[in-house]
C-alpha cells in the first residue's frame with residue numbers, strides 16, 4: 001500500500017446518486033390490430049426483473065397515446081433510472097379501464113408480448129451504464145386475448 005491518498009476530499013458523499021434517462025419510441029406492429037380505436041393510455045413500467053411483483057424502478061404514463069396507425073411512433077422518456085440492468089414492460093389501455101394505482105392489461109388491450117398465452121410477463125431488457133440511453137424501440141406486438 002502506498003500511504004495516504006491526497007486527493008480524496010470526501011466531497012463525493014454530498015453528491016446525489018447519478019441517474020440517467022431512457023428515451024425512445026413506441027410503435028404498434030401491423031399484426032396487433034386494436035379491438036378498440038388504438039388510442040388510449042400508454043403505460044411503461046421498469047422492473048428490476050421481468051416478473052409480476054418484481055420491484056418497480058420507474059413508471060411512465062402517456063395519456064391519449066395514438067397507435068391507431070401501425071408504425072407511427074409515440075415518443076417516451078423514462079427519467080431517474082439508476083445504473084443497472086432494467087426490464088421494460090408496456091401496454092396500451094385502449095378501453096381506459098386500468099387501475100392507475102396498479103395498471104395491468106385486460107382483454108383487448110395492446111401489449112408487448114413474446115408469448116401471449118404463456119401467462120408470463122414479457123419485457124425488453126435495457127442496460128443503463130453511465131449515460132442516457134437513446135433510441136430504445138418498444139413495440140406493441142399483440143392484443144390481450146379474451147375480448
Ligand SMILES: [Ca+2]
Pocket residue numbers: 093094095096097098105106109
Ligand atoms: Ca384495459
Ligand SMILES: [Ca+2]
Pocket residue numbers: 036037038039040093094095096
Ligand atoms: Ca381507445
